[in-house]
Amino acid sequence: MGLKGKIGIALGAVVIAVAAAVGYMMFVMAPPSDLDLARSKKTAKGLYAVEIAPENPAFERNMLHGWIATVKTADGVAVEDAQITVDGGMPQHGHGLPTAPQVTAALGDGRYRIEGVRFNMSGWWEFKLHVSAAAGEDDVTFNLSL
Template identity: 45%
Template structure:
């Protein structure tokens, strides 16, 4: 009897979820790309640099160590080479940072830099700030991400 009830419940659940499936999936499809939507190109706070990033993981998944590539140009669009760049990721709403300490590990030339050690341990709002110093000028840029 118990088995029968469970089976009925299972069948009912399958039927219900089957019915709810399509609209549920549609809603999910609407939400996910928007959740991953982000500005990947920004002017730095002081307007000295134009910065864009690409993530090796796209979409970015939680808890997975991955690399970013950062592209830095001056305000006229000329690639900035030989910059010193630091990385800081945090969840402003939670008051904590990343579990890793990402670093720029290679200047690939042409204003392109490799960032290693990116890992986001939870979904939500993240900000990733790059502080860039080149030719005696220091400026920061912060990318906002919803993961």
């Protein structure tokens, strides 16, 4: 093999090593230090105020668990007939939730039980709720750091 070939192989190895290092750094990337971890937020258009709370405050990674979402209008009136869908994922990893959480019960006073939540990795998770009720459709994204 000539010198050119050897240089080519060496450069190729460097490129692969750098790509692997960058990939690994993205994988273990810490959540942003200024991440808003509030569990009570206005929806994007301001139609609703939503609060979320885990049913088991000691939930851990990989544990299937539920959340209670409390939905109120911007004026603070409990929303009783909301249709809520759940989405989310890890923005730094480019993947969604490992399960398909569902609202399984309306508990009254604007509270809804979401079952089937599982976070299978450490890091920054987005937990997104789409709320459809009399005031209209709106979205809210919560950040969780596991």
